[in-house]
Amino acid sequence: MRASIEFEAFYLREHARLVASLTALSGDRDAAREATDEAFVRALERWKRVAAMESPAGWTYRVALNALRRTKRRAAMERRVAPPPAMGSQTMPDAELWDVVRALPERQRQAVALRYVADLTEADIATAMRISRGSVASTLFDARARLAEVLGEPELVEEL
Amino acid sequence: MTNRLERAGRELVDTIDVEPTALNVLQQRAHRRRLLRVGVTAVTTVAVILGAVAIAGAVGSGSSKPAVIHPVPLIPTTTDGTVLVPNVLGLSDKDAIARLEQLGFQAKVFFEANDVDRGFTVVRQTPAAGQSAARGTVITLTVATRVGTPSTIITPLHLGDADNGHTVQARVGQEIDINLDSTYWQFDTTLNRAIVDYSSGGVTVVTTPGCVPGGGCGTITGHFIARAVGTAVISASRTSCGEALACAPAQSHWSVTIHVTAPPTLEPPPTLPEPTTTIMP
Numbered sequence: 173m174r175a176s177i178e179f180e181a182f183y184l185r186e187h188a189r190l191v192a193s194l195t196a197l198s199g200d201r202d203a204a205r206e207a208t209d210e211a212f213v214r215a216l217e218r219w220k221r222v223a224a225m226e227s228p229a230g231w232t233y234r235v236a237l238n239a240l241r242r243t244k245r246r247a248a249m250e251r252r253v254a255p256p257p258a259m260g261s262q263t264m265p266d267a268e269l270w271d272v273v274r275a276l277p278e279r280q281r282q283a284v285a286l287r288y289v290a291d292l293t294e295a296d297i298a299t300a301m302r303i304s305r306g307s308v309a310s311t312l313f314d315a316r317a318r319l320a321e322v323l324g325e326p327e328l329v330e331e332l
Numbered sequence: 333m334t335n336r337l338e339r340a341g342r343e344l345v346d347t348i349d350v351e352p353t354a355l356n357v358l359q360q361r362a363h364r365r366r367l368l369r370v371g372v373t374a375v376t377t378v379a380v381i382l383g384a385v386a387i388a389g390a391v392g393s394g395s396s397k398p399a400v401i402h403p404v405p406l407i408p409t410t411t412d413g414t415v416l417v418p419n420v421l422g423l424s425d426k427d428a429i430a431r432l433e434q435l436g437f438q439a440k441v442f443f444e445a446n447d448v449d450r451g452f453t454v455v456r457q458t459p460a461a462g463q464s465a466a467r468g469t470v471i472t473l474t475v476a477t478r479v480g481t482p483s484t485i486i487t488p489l490h491l492g493d494a495d496n497g498h499t500v501q502a503r504v505g506q507e508i509d510i511n512l513d514s515t516y517w518q519f520d521t522t523l524n525r526a527i528v529d530y531s532s533g534g535v536t537v538v539t540t541p542g543c544v545p546g547g548g549c550g551t552i553t554g555h556f557i558a559r560a561v562g563t564a565v566i567s568a569s570r571t572s573c574g575e576a577l578a579c580a581p582a583q584s585h586w587s588v589t590i591h592v593t594a595p596p597t598l599e600p601p602p603t604l605p606e607p608t609t610t611i612m613p
Binding site: 180195289 | 338339340343345362462
């Protein structure tokens with residue numbers, strides 16, 4: 173039963189942050205939630221193996237990112253038939269920032285969401301995105317530089 | 333940029349107004365898939381009780397040999413010794429209270445009428461899931477009901493062998509637990525379930541080791557809930573009163589009549605009046 177305790181603690185810690193991260197990425201809470209639930213169900217199905225991994229959070233986030241991509245693909249197809257519901261980032265705090273984040277290339281966008289919303293470590297992000305830790309750092313650097321440029325805060329690039 | 337991103341990220345997590353999916357819902361989905369994978373196709377009811385209760389199935393050899401249920405406390409703790417508040421949204425009030433008490437929390441329950449048909453499930457909790465809190469902290473739950481008047485917690489009504497033939501009053505939303513000695517009892521199907529229904533606790537059978545002939549081998553507990561105003565009869569029957577021992581007619585039937593009345597009208601919280609139940613023999 174040890175496994176159940178661990179899973180519950182993991183779920184309590186990560187569920188809301190994962191939903192928030194995917195919302196930042198997609199601007200669609202329902203899709204974010206669906207993808208999050210899917211990832212947690214998969215983690216639970218094989219929890220023993222996932223728990224033994226170096227980064228259970230990274231693995232779960234990766235599954236969620238994939239699930240989100242599938243959901244969005246499906247939604248894009250449905251949109252050809254029916255227009256999407258009026259929904260978006262207007263209700264998010266600092267919507268301006270997230271709008272720009274969503275316009276970043278996919279890899280940068282994901283790295284930003286995982287680092288600043290999910291609060292994952294670079295190691296967890298590396299697992300989630302299947303890239304090296306060095307790439308995580310440089311991707312985040314590029315993303316911040318791009319955001320600073322677009323949002324007109326170029327002086328802050330120096331902080332690195 | 334780093335500061336702004338960090339702040340925006342934190343704010344987003346704080347304001348993301350998504351009710352977390354109840355853990356038991358995820359567990360049921362995972363469990364169903366596992367069953368499907370091993371080739372069991374007829375999956376109808378999956379009873380995964382929040383990871384909190386391990387069901388050691390004692391499969392019967394012939395007649396209705398009951399299962400033994402061992403509750404196992406599972407406590408997700410943090411490093412400083414506090415406990416993570418579990419997510420009990422979507423659970424029945426009874427399951428939610430059981431889960432919280434198991435983790436050392438106290439529960440305070442408010443019932444509220446809710447248009448959404450989520451009868452008798454927890455729709456809000458404070459503090460929220462995932463926060464850490466000391467043991468003994470009171471977690472406030474709001475439970476949706478389908479009836480009009482807000483009320484506060486109503487303790488369960490406990491009935492047993494001695495209540496046979498009695499008429500008992502209950503209130504809408506009140507749990508009724510019936511505990512009968514001997515595992516040979518079976519609740520009858522004649523119950524008017526619009527008035528009194530099985531609650532999510534269902535029927536549990538607990539065997540005691542080393543049973544004495546004539547002294548019983550355990551108990552059967554039915555968990556019911558008063559759903560609507562009206563009258564219902566809960567009855568149980570048995571044909572055997574022990575190994576190969578037929579029951580005398582007076583020992584083979586048990587019943588109580590439940591008069592269900594509207595829930596009490598109360599001032600809004602915080603004062604919680606003591607619930608009252610009247611037993612009329």
